[in-house]
Amino acid sequence: MRFARSIFILAAGGAILDPLCVFGHGAEFLSAKLTLLPEAEVLLEITADYGGNPLIADEAVAKEALMDPVRLMRGESLVPLAELSAANITQHDNWAEFAPALYLPSDAETQAHTLITAAWRWRSSEPEIVFEMPKGKLHDVLLWTRDQTNPDAPPKWMLLLAGDRSKAISIHWPPWWQRWQMVMASSVVVLALGYFVSRNFTLRQRTL
DSSP: HHHHHHHHHHHTTTTTOOOHHTTTTTTTTEEEEEEEEEETTTEEEEETTTTTTTTTSSHHHHHHHHHHHHHHETTTTTEEGGGGSSEEEEOOOOHHHSSGGGGSSSTTSSSOOOEEEEEEEEEOOEEOEEEEOOOOOOOOEEEEEEEOOOOOSSSEEEOOOOHHHHHHHHOOOOOOOHHHHHHHHEEEEEEHHHHHHHHHHHHHHOOO
């Protein structure tokens, strides 16, 4: 069944699928919650279930699965999440917070789940972001987005297999005039700092 599902997803090119495909898959995936924040910031929280996932035997295996689950595309390069920010690791049992409500594992309410979540937060340098799942990975990744500025909007999601690439995800990119103001403000700070350093150096030379 898993092989047939994988062939179907690959044939579809990683497109958005019928929710039943994921729902029937139980907890055998990593849930990657991408929260879109203001000012081009993003928060990626990836959760592994080592209490109810037959593919994850214990906490050590869960942490290993979360070390490098997906990578960010930057041009033609793939950037590991560890290069974007340090991971914040938490343990909990709250599937509802870290997976879309309609796609929760079918036994989420009846079976105890022991979850571990790794979170990365960074400011994007591009107006769109794309993730790629490295080849050779065992665990499928359910990547879904939540827009903090529009929390009532239904989540968009896609299921990634090893070697798959996500669709481009638009972030809250600041308008050009705000970016220009930020550049100008940074330039003024650098120039002012350079002036005071130069002035201090000149005064010291005169004193000597």
